[in-house]
Amino acid sequence: MKRYSKETLSIQVRKNIRKYRKMRGYTLQELADLTGLTHGYVRDLECLTIDKTPTLETIGKFADALEIDIRQLFDEVNTDKFSE
Numbered sequence: 217m218k219r220y221s222k223e224t225l226s227i228q229v230r231k232n233i234r235k236y237r238k239m240r241g242y243t244l245q246e247l248a249d250l251t252g253l254t255h256g257y258v259r260d261l262e263c264l265t266i267d268k269t270p271t272l273e274t275i276g277k278f279a280d281a282l283e284i285d286i287r288q289l290f291d292e293v294n295t296d297k298f299s300e
Contacts, residue, residue, distance in 0.1 A: 226269040231293040236282040252282035254280045 218224060237247050244262070248255045253274070260266045270278070279286040 221268060225290065227264060228291070229263055229270060229275055229289045230264060230268070232289045232291060233258075233278050233282075235256060236278075237262075238242060238290070240269055240282060242282075247278075247281060251277040251278065 228239070233247075237244075242250070244257050244258050248258045251274075257268075261268050261270060275289055276286055279289055
């Protein structure tokens with residue numbers, strides 16, 4: 217898979233959303249409330265077996281809710297522990 221393919225970037229962002237959510241101690245519902253998205257959407261986004269690609273606007277909502285720079289959501293995740 218290419219380093220900057222849509223699929224690769226989507227997986228990186230989704231893994232990072234989960235990583236930062238857990239680091240903050242937020243539940244799926246708490247993150248959903250902070251972003252204005254539904255619990256189901258956040259859950260499905262973190263579930264890598266479901267094909268979801270968030271828009272840039274949605275990624276921005278996650279970055280704001282997690283109080284991080286949006287670029288951090290594009291960082292490579294080198295651990296398998298967040299792929300569950």
